[in-house]
Amino acid sequence: MTSLTTDFALEVINLKKAFGGLVVTQGVSLAIRPGERRLIIGPNGAGKTTLFNQISGDLRPNSGEVRLFGTDITQLAPYKRAHFGLSRTYQIITLFSGDTLEHNVTLGLLGLRTARWQMWRPLSYYGDLATKARRTLDAVGLLHLAEHPVSDIAYGEKRRVELAMALAQRPRVLLLDEPLAGLSNTERTQVKSLIASIPRETTVIMIEHDMDTALDLAETVTLLNYGRVIVDGERDAVIADERTREVYLGV
Amino acid sequence: MKWIGVALLAASFLLPPFLAGDFYINLASQILVAAIFALSLNLLVGFGGMTSLGHASYLGVAAYISALLTSRYGLGHGLAALISIAGTTAMAAFFGVIALRATGLGFLMITLALSQVLWGLAYRMSGVTNGDNGIAGLTRPMPFGISLESATSFYWFALVVATLAFLMMSIFVSSSFGSSLKGVRDQPRRMAALGFNPWMIRWITFIYAGFWGGVSGLLYVYYNKYIHPTSLSTTSSAEALLGVIAGGSATLGGPVAGAALVLLLKNYASAYIERWNMLLGLVFLFIVLVMPTGIVPGVSRLAAALRRGTP
Numbered sequence: 255m256t257s258l259t260t261d262f263a264l265e266v267i268n269l270k271k272a273f274g275g276l277v278v279t280q281g282v283s284l285a286i287r288p289g290e291r292r293l294i295i296g297p298n299g300a301g302k303t304t305l306f307n308q309i310s311g312d313l314r315p316n317s318g319e320v321r322l323f324g325t326d327i328t329q330l331a332p333y334k335r336a337h338f339g340l341s342r343t344y345q346i347i348t349l350f351s352g353d354t355l356e357h358n359v360t361l362g363l364l365g366l367r368t369a370r371w372q373m374w375r376p377l378s379y380y381g382d383l384a385t386k387a388r389r390t391l392d393a394v395g396l397l398h399l400a401e402h403p404v405s406d407i408a409y410g411e412k413r414r415v416e417l418a419m420a421l422a423q424r425p426r427v428l429l430l431d432e433p434l435a436g437l438s439n440t441e442r443t444q445v446k447s448l449i450a451s452i453p454r455e456t457t458v459i460m461i462e463h464d465m466d467t468a469l470d471l472a473e474t475v476t477l478l479n480y481g482r483v484i485v486d487g488e489r490d491a492v493i494a495d496e497r498t499r500e501v502y503l504g505v
Numbered sequence: 506m507k508w509i510g511v512a513l514l515a516a517s518f519l520l521p522p523f524l525a526g527d528f529y530i531n532l533a534s535q536i537l538v539a540a541i542f543a544l545s546l547n548l549l550v551g552f553g554g555m556t557s558l559g560h561a562s563y564l565g566v567a568a569y570i571s572a573l574l575t576s577r578y579g580l581g582h583g584l585a586a587l588i589s590i591a592g593t594t595a596m597a598a599f600f601g602v603i604a605l606r607a608t609g610l611g612f613l614m615i616t617l618a619l620s621q622v623l624w625g626l627a628y629r630m631s632g633v634t635n636g637d638n639g640i641a642g643l644t645r646p647m648p649f650g651i652s653l654e655s656a657t658s659f660y661w662f663a664l665v666v667a668t669l670a671f672l673m674m675s676i677f678v679s680s681s682f683g684s685s686l687k688g689v690r691d692q693p694r695r696m697a698a699l700g701f702n703p704w705m706i707r708w709i710t711f712i713y714a715g716f717w718g719g720v721s722g723l724l725y726v727y728y729n730k731y732i733h734p735t736s737l738s739t740t741s742s743a744e745a746l747l748g749v750i751a752g753g754s755a756t757l758g759g760p761v762a763g764a765a766l767v768l769l770l771k772n773y774a775s776a777y778i779e780r781w782n783m784l785l786g787l788v789f790l791f792i793v794l795v796m797p798t799g800i801v802p803g804v805s806r807l808a809a810a811l812r813r814g815t816p
Binding site (some may be wrong): 310311312331332333336337341342344348349350351352357360361362364365366369370371372373374375376377379380419423 | 676677679680681682683684685688691692694695696697698699700701702703
């Protein structure tokens, strides 16, 4: 082990994953610096979400390693990774639809507190949780809906709740899986400025199809295809690369 | 308006000993025992999203342990109760490890299989359990020297325990742990990503449900002064599950209403028609069609609609 490892917020080393005969991740390696804004692109089925699922622990790779600030987390359960400062959002909205927006974000905060084991005090006993949840909702522009159940709000608003739940945890590394998917132009602009305003203490790794919006947010870009890293590097260099045009831009 | 409801509810529990005859007081006692049992099952089904078809294990095993310790080994009721609850809770911890390897249908099948093993043992290990004859001639405890032999005194005893159980389980599901549990029921994957340990949350709930299942088992054997393998049977588990679903899972009042419904049908209808199970099936069908979320949520929705309708 070299001391160099701690220079990276997230490292993926030679990750491999196959479902039976279908190889979905073929020796993927990534190194992402603290505070970096990384965009992961690639056609449908390129293995982007599968890669995220292996980083977050929802899937176990067949071989390879995932390191968070130099610590090997490959074998850790997803909930332990959250305590290491890793948060994620989902491509398919995964919220608690019967509960209020405030409760949703509060759960995000509760997950990192020992109060989640408290068996006789109600959630309302921890007043600062509600205060923090409301502050986060305010930051994503949804404070006026705090008391509404998630099932009542619009799709674009749900996307922002997804983001609020993750942001409330003040993660060191944040994985965003298509945060702009299915949004209208206005909503897109809102979410875009929201992502742009994420503090630099948080490293952001984002999968996104909407290149026009996403490229503005990214500093570095990784292009995946058939589970392999095709191009990897500074944004402009990757865009200019011939292989990117070939695989993704279809030019 | 709300207080009238609470007062009516309190009256319906407090008045039977003063108004009704022994038959009805005993029926009310049985409802209380079944209510504790259904409430404990509802921790799994309604709040944890873990549908168990083997919850009778905890009722039956607690009852058998107490019956054996008091009748065969001559232990006092206090000590026997402690050992029986501790043993049942430990069994829940062990069964939980096995059953929680799966979720959904897999979980249901494992709980069913485990309870069938115990039921089979109760039948076959006749040297210990007296098999199909059951264990008869048991006694009721005398807490603080008060005899529980009369219908009325047993009813008060059961009411105190049931109230305590109801409060303890209410606090449990309303706590921040309860929020964790409901979160894991609705979105386990998201909860794990947020830092919750879904398995541990489910396991703790499973043990807690086993504990209260054991408490209901003690009351059950005290009431009947007799224990038979049927108390461990799938029918016994399924009846409680039916009560929980009919009354309204994920509510606190639902299991109580459901348990009352099942027992009333069982005791009343069986006097008039032989196949009371068929009637139960019809009633259940009616509830599922008219109030799919159960009696308690259905009635409270109806009440809310009426209130809106009347200015």
